[in-house]
Amino acid sequence: MTAAFPALRMRRGRSAPWIRAMLAEHRLHPSDFILPLFICDGQGCEEPIAALPGVSRWTVDKIGARAREAHAAGIPCVALFPNTPGPLRTVGAEEALNPDNLICRAVKAVKDACPEIGVLTDVALDPYTEHGHDGLIDERGCVLNDLTSAVLVQQALVQAEAGADIVAPSDMMDGRVGAIRTALEQAGKCDTAIMAYAAKYASAFYGPFRDAVGSGGRLKGDKRGYQMDPANAAEALREVALDIAEGADMVMVKPGMPYLDVLAAVRKRFEVPTFAYQVSGEYAMIEHAAAAGAGDRDALILETLLAFKRAGASGILTYHALDAARLIAG
Numbered sequence: 586m587t588a589a590f591p592a593l594r595m596r597r598g599r600s601a602p603w604i605r606a607m608l609a610e611h612r613l614h615p616s617d618f619i620l621p622l623f624i625c626d627g628q629g630c631e632e633p634i635a636a637l638p639g640v641s642r643w644t645v646d647k648i649g650a651r652a653r654e655a656h657a658a659g660i661p662c663v664a665l666f667p668n669t670p671g672p673l674r675t676v677g678a679e680e681a682l683n684p685d686n687l688i689c690r691a692v693k694a695v696k697d698a699c700p701e702i703g704v705l706t707d708v709a710l711d712p713y714t715e716h717g718h719d720g721l722i723d724e725r726g727c728v729l730n731d732l733t734s735a736v737l738v739q740q741a742l743v744q745a746e747a748g749a750d751i752v753a754p755s756d757m758m759d760g761r762v763g764a765i766r767t768a769l770e771q772a773g774k775c776d777t778a779i780m781a782y783a784a785k786y787a788s789a790f791y792g793p794f795r796d797a798v799g800s801g802g803r804l805k806g807d808k809r810g811y812q813m814d815p816a817n818a819a820e821a822l823r824e825v826a827l828d829i830a831e832g833a834d835m836v837m838v839k840p841g842m843p844y845l846d847v848l849a850a851v852r853k854r855f856e857v858p859t860f861a862y863q864v865s866g867e868y869a870m871i872e873h874a875a876a877a878g879a880g881d882r883d884a885l886i887l888e889t890l891l892a893f894k895r896a897g898a899s900g901i902l903t904y905h906a907l908d909a910a911r912l913i914a915g
């Protein structure tokens with residue numbers, strides 16, 4: 586039992602900045618963020634991404650400077666996503682296994698320029714397939730689980746060999762975390778961590794990302810045969826349990842804001858490092874809302890990111906990482 590009004594006045598704890606700071610239950614810190622970076626082919630280029638105002642693709646020679654900038658802002662890790670040149674996209678996604686592909690060159694460039702920062706790579710075939718699906722498909726366009734998983738294992742090994750610290754399977758194939766973990770162990774890559782996109786929903790919030798990696802216009806059909814139904818929450822707990830059992834070091838819930846209930850449930854149930862991905866459509870929503878005068882941009886950024894911490898996130902992948910880190914630093 587606690588006291589009641591008037592002995593208890595909740596507003597006492599909100600009456601001045603010092604007491605609000607003292608009583609804050611959650612805080613944002615630059616080390617909460619993972620900054621996604623997009624890589625494009627070529628030399629000496631920054632390509633602004635129209636669907637993600639303020640975000641660009643960078644050529645490999647320019648990516649090291651972006652990593653140094655993130656590190657200087659206190660961000661511990663970057664996540665790399667390639668925009669594979671069209672001619673290299675095939676039905677079999679062979680370019681995903683090329684040890685000299687864009688992503689592998691970018692990993693090395695980041696590690697050369699800024700060895701102190703962590704590098705996370707995306708394990709999935711959508712930037713490499715001509716049809717934009719995350720895996721190999723049959724004649725009906727259905728993504729084949731086990732054949733895809735075998736390719737993802739090779740893709741993860743190629744990325745780990747290039748120097749990735751964390752491989753992050755984002756494809757939602759069943760069993761791929763265990764297969765990747767076993768292969769990493771056999772290859773002597775026992776320190777390469779796995780962040781599993783464990784509960785990834787078939788969401789309408791991924792549109793700008795697909796433009797950023799150039800898979801949007803290619804995608805035939807949708808991804809509901811492998812990504813989760815937004816109607817489901819209990820299923821997310823089963824997905825997470827499986828990925829932990831298979832050897833995931835960290836799990837992720839994606840998208841972010843519309844799935845805070847799932848994030849909170851996962852964190853409460855499993856108590857493993859749990860990340861949220863505030864995805865491209867969420868970023869765009871904030872940018873467009875602020876540009877339209879519907880809210881203060883900085884406040885919208887910090888409030889949404891703090892909500893992930895409140896829900897139990899260990900960290901957040903966000904395109905606002907640099908802005909947020911600088912805002913927090915003041």
Ligand SMILES: NCC(=O)CCC(=O)O
Pocket residue numbers: 707709755790791792793794795863864865866
């Ligand atoms: N595998 C990474 C993503 O799919 C990101 C989606 C987004 O930011 O919309």
Ligand SMILES: [Mg+2]
Pocket residue numbers: 757758759760783824827828
């Ligand atoms: Mg799964």
